[in-house]
Amino acid sequence: MNKPQPLNHTREQITSLDNELLALLARRRELSLDVARSKEVDVRPIRDTTREKELLSRLVKQGREQGLDAHYVISLYQSIIEDSVLNQQAYLHGRANPETQKQQYCIAYLGARGSYSYLAATRYCDRRQVEMQDLGCQSFDEIVQAVESGHADYGFLPIENTSSGSINEVYDVLQHTSLAIVGETTIEVGHCLLANSGSTINDIKTVYAHPQPISQCSRYLSQHGQFKLEYCSSSAEAMEKVCNANDNSVAAIGSAEGGALYQLEAIESGLANQKINQSRFIVVARKAVEVPSQLPAKCTLIMATGQKPGALVEALLVLKARNLNMSKLESRPIPGTPWEEMFYLDIDANLASEPMQAALKELEKTTRFIKVLGCYPCETVKPTQLSSSQLMIEPNTSKATTVTATAQTKQQRVSKQYKAEPSQVLSGQLCLGAGQIGALSQVQLPIELPQFEQMAKSLKESGFQAVVLQGLSQQSDLINSINHFKNALAQFDLVCILAIEHETDLTIATQFADMVMLSGNLMYNQAILTQLGSLLIPVILERNAMASVDDLLNAAEEVLSQGNQQLALCESGVTTLNNSGKPSLDLAALVELKALSHLPVVVNPSYAIDAEQLPTFARAIKQLKGDGIMMNLSAIESTTQAQSDELVKTVLSNLYH
Structure with missing residues (x-):
């Protein structure tokens, strides 16, 4: 039996290969932007699903020949394809709105560094290759005010979570602002129990967290009835409290990435009720943006229907008649008018498209109030699947x-x-x-x-x-x-x-x-x-x-x-x-x-x-x-x-x- 090579030598080889892989991935990303430049000239759609399926099919076959199973290859390249699509979208969106192109964005978000809002804002800027000047805020109203006053270029507002649902406070804020929705981004929310170094699960008596993570981790928390829950204004505040406490009996719910900023360790992970736990953020700015026709777009509307039977149904039939897909419908009470509601709709369409314009004209005739809150690129990239x-x-x-x-x-x-x-x-x-x-x-x-x-x-x-x-x-x-x-x-x-x-x-x-x-x-x-x-x-x-x-x-x-x-x-x-x-x-x-x-x-x-x-x-x-x-x-x-x-x-x- 041949003696294996020394472990440190094997690790050096793996490190060298990892460096090569990173360089190749960076080069592939650069080439994907060349594809975007070509599509800008030819005005072709960002996604070519036929090409993506052919690519995956070929890679699965080649991977099998080299001992790689199909699931591994597909999972890897689905992530690469998603990154390529989103980068191409960001590039073309920036080209269509040159006035937004800066070397630095000032972004207002909830909490402090390490919060999920901070992580979402950071990834948004990284994708656009701009430096982020962060402005932490204590409330959603403060975020909106920072953008309205010009102290921030963009505001990041969490709008919904796959586990806990819509965030109603944000919908209420949108009723009273002149800001436009200019973008969206979705991040994976990996809730962990974060504590100071050396802490164990048996040490924890008090848990600090924002109300949303507490709701999203209710099943885990119900199994630990001994925990005393302390509510915080953000996940960052929760992590800061644990860091400053220097006490092994306290912990916070937050991301491992955010916890690292506060020198906290994850002693438990995967706390969320649902395996797939994602939060969607909307990006607001003082001025609306143009969305190129080849990008998948989304329009967000706010409307109030008349107080008569079937009023909402009539409005939705206007969308159906023009083959417009409504991906979200949310209702919120109208302040000062009991039993009346305002409806928020996300429609998968470009505001400039003929069907969308025709639908708006028709809705203006049948609703008491209607307003477009924004049209922006849709960043939900449906994974390409092989048959x-x-x-x-x-x-x-x-x-x-x-x-x-x-x-x-x-x-x-x-x-x-x-x-x-x-x-x-x-x-x-x-x-x-x-x-x-x-x-x-x-x-x-x-x-x-x-x-x-x-x-x-x-x-x-x-x-x-x-x-x-x-x-x-x-x-x-x-x-x-x-x-x-x-x-x-x-x-x-x-x-x-x-x-x-x-x-x-x-x-x-x-x-x-x-x-x-x-x-x-x-x-x-x-x-x-x-x-x-x-x-x-x-x-x-x-x-x-x-x-x-x-x-x-x-x-x-x-x-x-x-x-x-x-x-x-x-x-x-x-x-x-x-x-x-x-x-x-x-x-x-x-x-x-x-x-x-x-x-x-x-x-x-x-x-x-x-x-x-x-x-x-x-x-x-x-x-x-x-x-x-x-x-x-x-x-x-x-x-x-x-x-x-x-x-x-x-x-x-x-x-x-």
């Missing part, structure tokens, strides 16, 4: 055939007469229905975290988009384990679906899952169906092994009637008097369900079909217009892991080819 065929397998692009519904389901929400178009259930990378086929894997708990992490990686590489966790009651330290399992799945963009098999599973499942699946044994439980109907996350409803198709549709009707329209059905097999052993896979029920209902139908053949028959049945599920397949891998009895992997690959290939 299953580009990753491994070919997607099904066929459209479900239309079958006349029977009178039995007429007028029911589940029926095609109620909704002619097929419904789609979406969660992360999983898409079921309307011609899209999904692949879901079942995993039986209990399981150890290292084994689960390896399994998650393998499932992603095999082509699955979601994992159904069963046996919640069998897992020790359930809450902590589910948190770790969900984080592991999120690393590979796998949707976390928790199976409700007992009534006691409901609370945990609805608290942590991206989706929930109601086991067939609870399909007749009216109370649970009602609760699932009130959820804001998608639901998969499994057919009871003794239930008829009508019974399943009636259960689905109960869920839909409570408001939750993100519902899929699951056929896993039926038990009859003639089959005392395995259940029978009822593909006739699949055909009937597709004929009667617009809801997507997933089929789980694992319990009813022998492993060697799975590839054949996968092809049949596709031909019968099934919307997805669910596989219980533990039910596949193969002599070797290699045989099991090959079987899964064949099943999924047959499903998508």
